[in-house]
Amino acid sequence: MSFSTTSSPAIEVNDVRKRFGATWALRGVDLAVQPGTILGLLGPNGAGKTTIVRILSTLLVPDAGSARVAGLDVVRQADEVRARIGLAGQYAAVDELLSGRRNLEMVGRLYHLARAESQRRASELLDQFSLTDAGDRLARTYSGGMRRRLDLAASLVARPQILFLDEPTTGLDPRARQEMWQAIRALVQGGTTLLLTTQYLDEADQLADEIAVIDRGTVVANDTPRALKASIGGEQLDLVLPDDANLPYAAALLERITDRVPAVDGEARSISVAFDGGPRTLTAIVRALDDAAIAAEDIAVRKPSLDDVFMRLTGAPTSETMQSTSHDLVGREAA
């Protein structure tokens, strides 16, 4: 195709808007994904991630703006777009009453592969995703992780240039998540362009070349994970108190010294704040706490995480999952 040369973006979104009833799910989204790279679309539940994926995969028509996938307009050239993309959804769209193999063969036949070619491709994919042993069992007997892998395999039957993964690891246990990540990394090595939505910061950090942070229907930041973390500047100070009685006072102290608004987590009795990283500021903080007779259970200085970026950009960690994940991330970095 002459119009999908490597120099133009594989995915291009210009001022896309979408309304459901009275609510705007997307209020003007712009994105560009270069061929062979992974864009992580990061945001809390209800931010509009799935809506973007549905528009780009031709399942939904935008109310305004335009989007091109592989150089093709997703509304006017929807059929041509469909021939070039793969989609794996949040709710694994596999037929539970068919075997894994039959699922893949059916998709192959619908892509108009010859019967023998569909069968060959199905075996190949079952192998690639470690499902060969389970291949002839009904998909309803599969574990959550196996189902997701089968769904991913189904999206790859026709070797799409561009792949959309909508929350590929939501609800998976840590081990299944790791396996999914490995499978995704292997894909991109083969040159596939990937747009991945996630509400897990560490997932975006691990997989994506670029991250677009989306909140309430707009992209609030779009950069590499490294640059996003750098944009928050300096270092991050985590303070944990033995009880929550002094939390507000300590937070006020930190705000006065660093001139930044700290993030307070009452449950963990912790305060997080960005600061310049200099020993002078650190000393000032420790002294101020000491003067106020606030005993700290723990003080740690670390590089900012994406969670900090996210809080800075959107004001709050908007979902439970995000919060717990961010703690995992912090814990791992501290260890």
Added chain:
Amino acid sequence: MSQAIALPTPAATAANPLRSLRWALADALVVAGRHLTHLRSVPEKLAGMIVQPVIFVLLFGYVFGSAVTVPGVNYREFLMPGIFALTMAGTLVAAATGMAEDRQKGIIDRLRSLPIARSAAILGATLANLAEAIVGLVLLVICGLAVGWRTHTDPLRVAAGFGLLMLFQFAMNWAGIYLGMLARSADSADQIGMTIFMPLAFVGNTFVPMQGLPGWLQTVTNWNPVSAIVQATRQLFGNTGAMQATAWPMQHAAWVSLGWSLVILAIFAPLCVRRYRTMATK
């Protein structure tokens, strides 16, 4: 991933309408194959499909049948066309819940993201439902023959009777699928489907002659599409008994039934395809 498979692009197929029609049919058959494989995966579905009508035959044929007499015909012969039609109409509920379930589980989204004809997903489901219904019908015929049901006309009329039954099933199928596309969930599709099915099936001549009903109710039942197919097949199979139909729709039941099926198809097939298309705007 770098090696490409030569896919016949939709653009190339669209250039040739005959070829694209052939692909649409081929796609529909693949989708239908999926539904039929389910019967093998879930044999209880097939069992349920057969057991219920058999219970109806036994229950109505022997339990109630002992209290009902239809002049000039063995009640079980009179009953069988009713059971045939009831079973065909009942597939409306199965079609609706099947479609709602596929929507809920994301299978419809998967199909919509593939470069296949817009009609293939629905046509495939209706063809599979029709195939299932034919299997059910064959088993019911065997069951009917076992309890003494016979046809008393020429093979052409008998064939026309079964043809009308299948056409009626196919029409109800599209109505069911449309319902499944509108319903919030499989459960609600099931409930709405049953709410539509029950009066259609029972406010009519399915089990008893209508002559005993009050006048206003007779007008309703005379125009019930299920009454039309029941009366049509009774006439075509020779199971009406001595009573003569007086109402015009009952006298011309075969034509009325044909008309009903075509009207239902003409309404719901385009609605289904349109709804499938406009899923993208919702």
